[in-house]
Amino acid sequence: MSNIDFETAVKQEEAYLRRVHPTPEDIPACMKLFDDFLSCNILGVQFKSLYRYGHMSVCGHKLDEFKFCMSIKGLHPEEKRDAWIRRRAEWWARRRLEKSSEDIWDFRTEPLKDYPPARTDNSRPSATIG
Template sequence: MPSVDFETATKQEEARLQKLHPTSEDIPGCLTLFDTFLSCNVLGVQLKSLYRFGHMSTCGEKLEDFKFCMSLKSMHPDDKRDAWIRRRAEWWAARRLEKSSENVWDIRTEPLKNWPRSADEMDINGSDAFS
């Protein structure tokens, strides 16, 4: 079970993305997003997805990113950046909170207690005194 809720994860991702994209020029343009959508449909990408995951790559999210970008064309660049960051933060937050094959460990919120172990907790042979 995730240790944070969706809104907290979204705020964390927004803060990270604001540092990663400090100005409106740092977010991708609509042409770049359209190119990303087109490259998703290339035969090589589709075959790799079929081989790795057993299904064709779905490119709908990339098309939605392009359409979202086009809907922001009339906005002020700073407002456009904020809207784009919010959308990407929600995507990353949802990805963080759903189950994935990449979920191996839970993120620690505090350091381990009694780590590293002191020398007297180890015996002469180098094995743990706890084993």
């Protein structure tokens, strides 16, 4: 778990997203988001999710992204970009700060000592020809 607060994480994510999406044309169009939603619901994707995870793919968040895009469609392009970046930054900040299945792993900063163990001559398998 990170030691930073939510607003700091949002600001970090916003700074990153502003570099990745420098102009209003760089954010996804509403039709792209609608296509993502439809693609999530196709039979192949649903079967893959059922096979891998034991449940159907959940596509509600993709529909929410499309609806949000439609709700800001009337804004000036720069305001639209700012609203989209803020929403994405909050989403990424929540992902970074909330519990995850990855929380059980500690990031290793240096290799384990004496690993892998040193091999001795008698530990090598003998080659038999037969």
